[in-house]
Amino acid sequence: MHDDLDHTLEAGGAGTAVLLDEPDSQALAPVSSGHSGTFQVRNPGTGEVVGTYPVATAVEVQAAVGRAREAAEWWSTLGFAERGRRLDAFRGILARRIHELAALMREEMGKPHSDAALEVAVVLDHIAWAAKHAEKTLSPRRTRSGLATIHLKGRVGYQPLGVIGVIGPWNFPVMTPLGSVIFALAAGNTVVFKPSEFSPGVGLWLERAMAEVVPEQPVFQVVTGTGATGAALSRAGVDKVSFTGSTATAKKVMAACAESLTPLVAECGGKDAVIIDRDADLDAAVDGVTWSAFANAGQACIGTERVYVHQDRYEDFLARLVDRVGPLQAGPGDEKQIGAITMPSQVGVIEAHVRDALDRGGRVLVGG
Incomplete structure (x- = not known):
């Protein structure tokens, strides 16, 4: 969700940097496998190839939207x-196979199994x-008439839009896209989902799980x-x-949607600060800052x-913060509390932040 990841923690006016050791990244970005129309995904913690996936063409995307329309x-x-019954069954699959899905998430984007x-x-x-x-949220309801239409009765009703296109992130490849997918399906829409190129296998896993509970029609499709x-x-004629x-990237998606006036909902990154005042509970503040800064290797919009x-x-x-952060370890092993950086390009961004902090008088108190 967020591609400006800053592992530098600046406290007060002193510009002190509190850092964790990050192992050398062996991960590679998704690259062409040498065969036209496919790309590889690598485990960001080990660099090993974990899957090869097709690059869906515009024609194939259009075909998926056509099937979704039917x-x-x-x-x-x-x-x-x-x-609702079908969605409950889908929920049951996720609950029963939670560790299978978590293992795949860990392989593709590097977060610890427990976090996944x-x-x-x-x-x-x-x-x-x-x-x-x-049903309660979307059922028709009566509404008041204004003075100009006091002789009329009003009702507000909701109809499915049709086909919803969902473009998901890599940092929370299950929770974030399903937040759109599930509510769209519950309202009677179908969905075509394009997962991140860093976590396509997770998207396809979800597609197969949905097909088990809705075998009759492709109400949830994935294009990688x-x-x-x-x-x-x-641009494929989806309704939202x-x-x-x-x-x-949101600006590019917005420009593409604008060509056909397709409605868009965009959730983008943030620049998030914590303010600790004189009367703060410092133990609680340290716990909150540590969790917020380092959970998911800092790869979160909030x-x-x-x-x-x-x-x-x-x-x-x-x-207190140094004492709390010092024992934490980053790496691909089960004993590590922090996973790998998913996007290889972000390692350079993080290093640049550290250099900038040091150049401005910051100090490395943990790691380095």
Whole structure:
């Protein structure tokens, strides 16, 4: 969700940097496998190839949208109760195979198995809510008339849009896209999903799981590929696009959608600060900052990037933070608390942040 990842933690006006050791990255970005129309995905912690996937062409994306359009006619007529039953069954598959899915997430984007399993567990609640509450939320309801139409009665109703295009991120490859996919399906839409090129296998796993509970029609399809595939999906005649990713890419998706006035929902990155005032509970503050800054290797749109501490509490806070962060370890092993950096290009960004902090008088207190 966020492609400006900063592992530098600046506290107070002193510009002190608190850093974790990061092992040398052996990971490579998805690259052509040498065969036209495919790309490889590598484990970011080991550099090993974990899969080869097709790059869907514009024609193939258009065909998927066409199939989704036909499936939407059937899916929308099932009604809320039956759609909810299917989504509950999908939820059951995720719950029973949570460790299988978590292992795949770890292979593709590098997060620890425990973090990956937690991500899947979180989305189970989202699915349950959508399955249970879609009918109440979207059923027709009466609405008040204004003075000019006081002699009329009004009702507001909701109809499925049709086909929703979802373009997902790599940092939370299950929770984030399913936040769009599940609610779209619950409302009676079908979905064509383009996962990140760093986590296509996760997307295909979800597609197969959905097909088990909805074998009749392709209500949830996945098209794998690069940014060109995402652009093709935005131009393929979908009725709405849900995008999660960087602001720079969101602008490109928005431009593609604008060509046909396709509605777009975009969730982009953030620049997130923590402010610790004089009366703060420092133990709680240290726990919160540590979790927010280092969870998912800092690869989150709401992850802490900088900390401002009241001058009277600065030294105390800094000492506690160093004690808390010092034992943490980064790497691909099960004993490590922090996983690998998913995008190889971000390693250079992180190193540049560290150099900049040091050039400006910062100090490395952990790692280095």
